[in-house]
Amino acid sequence: MSYLRADKRGGGTKPSLFLKHRRSLFLSSPQTSVFLFSLVFSFRRRAKGGDLQQSVAFKNHAFSKCAMVFLRGVSALSRLRSRLNQQSSLCDSVRWLQTQSSSDLDLHSQLKELIPEQQERLKKLKSEHGKVQLGNITVDMVLGGMRGMTGLLWETSLLDPEEGIRFRGLSIPECQKLLPAAKPDGEPLPEGLLWLLLTGKVPSKAQVDALSQELRGRAVVPDYVFKAIDALPVSAHPMTQFGTGVMALQVQSEFQKAYEKGIPKSKYWEPTYEDALSLIARVPLVASYVYQRIYKDGKFIAVDNSLDYGGNFSQMLGFNCPQMQELMRLYITIHSDHEGGNVSAHTGHLVGSALSDPYLCFAAALNGLAGPLHGLANQEVLLWIKSVVDECGENISKEQLKDYVWKTLNGGKVVPGFGHGVLRKTDPRYTCQREFALKHLPEDPLFQLVSKLYEVVPPILTELGKVKNPWPNVDAHSGVLLNHFGLTEARYYTVLFGVSRSIGICSQLIWDRALGLPLERPKSVTTDWLENYCNKAKAT
Numbered sequence: 372m373s374y375l376r377a378d379k380r381g382g383g384t385k386p387s388l389f390l391k392h393r394r395s396l397f398l399s400s401p402q403t404s405v406f407l408f409s410l411v412f413s414f415r416r417r418a419k420g421g422d423l424q425q426s427v428a429f430k431n432h433a434f435s436k437c438a439m440v441f442l443r444g445v446s447a448l449s450r451l452r453s454r455l456n457q458q459s460s461l462c463d464s465v466r467w468l469q470t471q472s473s474s475d476l477d478l479h480s481q482l483k484e485l486i487p488e489q490q491e492r493l494k495k496l497k498s499e500h501g502k503v504q505l506g507n508i509t510v511d512m513v514l515g516g517m518r519g520m521t522g523l524l525w526e527t528s529l530l531d532p533e534e535g536i537r538f539r540g541l542s543i544p545e546c547q548k549l550l551p552a553a554k555p556d557g558e559p560l561p562e563g564l565l566w567l568l569l570t571g572k573v574p575s576k577a578q579v580d581a582l583s584q585e586l587r588g589r590a591v592v593p594d595y596v597f598k599a600i601d602a603l604p605v606s607a608h609p610m611t612q613f614g615t616g617v618m619a620l621q622v623q624s625e626f627q628k629a630y631e632k633g634i635p636k637s638k639y640w641e642p643t644y645e646d647a648l649s650l651i652a653r654v655p656l657v658a659s660y661v662y663q664r665i666y667k668d669g670k671f672i673a674v675d676n677s678l679d680y681g682g683n684f685s686q687m688l689g690f691n692c693p694q695m696q697e698l699m700r701l702y703i704t705i706h707s708d709h710e711g712g713n714v715s716a717h718t719g720h721l722v723g724s725a726l727s728d729p730y731l732c733f734a735a736a737l738n739g740l741a742g743p744l745h746g747l748a749n750q751e752v753l754l755w756i757k758s759v760v761d762e763c764g765e766n767i768s769k770e771q772l773k774d775y776v777w778k779t780l781n782g783g784k785v786v787p788g789f790g791h792g793v794l795r796k797t798d799p800r801y802t803c804q805r806e807f808a809l810k811h812l813p814e815d816p817l818f819q820l821v822s823k824l825y826e827v828v829p830p831i832l833t834e835l836g837k838v839k840n841p842w843p844n845v846d847a848h849s850g851v852l853l854n855h856f857g858l859t860e861a862r863y864y865t866v867l868f869g870v871s872r873s874i875g876i877c878s879q880l881i882w883d884r885a886l887g888l889p890l891e892r893p894k895s896v897t898t899d900w901l902e903n904y905c906n907k908a909k910a911t
């Protein structure tokens with residue numbers, strides 16, 4: 372498949388074969404020649420009908436690419452590389468076109484093409500640079516939760532302390548601009564992000580629609596999953612019920628079945644892919660069942676075949692308002708992945724390194740997400756904000772708010788929604804939620820309280836002297852948005868985070884198996900060992 376980039380900078384239209392991310396975009400398929408012919412053919416169709424100017428440029432370029440590739444020899448797996456400089460300033464001037472065949476719309480076929488090239492890259496990196504040092508490990512790092520220790524390969528996203536997350540090289544604002552939406556200028560469709568995380572390419576709307584349809588087709592949950600949840604008391608935490616449902620889903624693991632039959636290592640990624648997509652498709656059903664069971668009348672709302680992943684999840688929870696559906700699309704997109712070292716992502720990856728199937732990995736990840744320093748913080752934030760309102764009212768002054776923050780800190784508690792293990796600036800996931808609030812609910816009193824907290828909390832945390840990042844994180848904002856549209860049950864919020872995380876964790880798991888990443892087994896040491904080591908180091 373290919374993407375054609377029509378860059379309109381400088382008035383000219385310069386299409387180019389595009390492979391996303393800063394890395395090479397490539398055509399490494401045996402169907403390269405077929406693709407090229409279809410490219411030209413499709414262009415000719417365009418030239419007759421659609422955008423003529425674009426088509427002419429497209430045609431010239433397509434022919435030159437044809438010639439180039441043929442000159443290189445269309446032996447078997449010809450490869451075409453081009454580099455894309457992904458500076459955000461370019462986003463406005465980039466327009467995506469594409470040619471399509473049935474395999475263009477099929478995510479599995481796309482991956483099948485990409486995997487051999489990535490395997491080669493990794494092999495080369497290992498053989499040529501395997502001994503290159505990436506830094507020194509200090510005692511502080513060992514005692515400090517491995518902060519700053521580079522030790523994981525995670526392909527789908529990368530977190531910069533100052534700039535925040537990039538999904539396959541794209542920042543959140545770039546994703547909002549480039550990924551297909553359900554409506555003009557709407558929020559990105561999470562299926563588009565899934566495609567991006569898996570392939571490194573920005574999908575077309577047709578590809579996203581095909582993936583939506585595939586996910587809907589996989590969204591079937593056996594009755595025993597609901598029965599397993601029903602065995603728990605209704606008072607059990609929503610994350611406990613959700614995790615139980617995910618564990619019950621594991622019974623259907625294709626990877627486990629294939630492994631029992633003796634599947635070779637080179638094929639591990641295929642049943643992992645099956646499990647991953649099915650899991651992503653099914654978790655909204657399990658999550659919405661938990662919601663209906665705990666907070667509503669327990670009735671199960673079925674998948675709506677006219678809706679996308681985010682819209683569907685919203686309606687299955689009982690929220691049909693278009694704004695809530697847009698919020699859900701944004702929410703799922705921005706919570707999906709945050710590189711590999713955070714507790715849930717790392718847990719999924721670690722468990723997967725033992726060749727546990729995606730259901731087992733994701734259930735384990737959820738247990739990490741359920742901790743208050745990680746995913747549960749979204750619950751904690753709304754409960755904390757509501758406690759502020761209960762004590763001081765909605766029109767609380769900044770002085771009163773300061774007192775309340777100090778009271779929290781002096782009580783030995785953290786201020787939820789502020790701080791981060793890696794970020795050192797305001798989380799862009801916070802910023803985009805703030806923009807959503809400014810657009811859709813500027814008058815909401817709890818949103819206004821969140822805005823006040825942004826002014827009040829960072830100076831106080833800075834004054835404490837030990838907090839490395841006094842700025843708000845993703846969890847500082849999500850609750851007030853959900854609360855505004857009627858999803859008021861804070862204890863449920865981490866389940867939403869969990870549904871979203873399935874996309875990032877499962878995407879990486881597919882690549883873990885495709886790249887043959889090994890069992891994870893870092894070295895641990897005792898305090899005795901550290902003291903002896905340090906004393907010896909001092910003496911020499």
Ligand SMILES: CC(C)(COP(=O)(O)OP(=O)(O)OC[C@H]1O[C@@H](n2cnc3c(N)ncnc32)[C@H](O)[C@@H]1OP(=O)(O)O)[C@@H](O)C(=O)NCCC(=O)NCCS
Nearest residue numbers: 744745748785786787788789790791792837838839840844
């Ligand atoms: C996210 C978090 C766990 C990161 O922890 P970390 O990497 O250890 O953060 P730091 O290195 O800045 O922590 C240094 C100290 O500041 C404290 N600190 C950090 N953030 C704080 C906060 N929001 N409120 C109060 N104290 C905080 C830590 O508890 C630690 O105190 P200690 O030395 O007495 O144990 C931490 O900022 C936190 O607890 N935040 C609140 C919970 C939250 O919002 N979690 C969601 C994260 S997306």
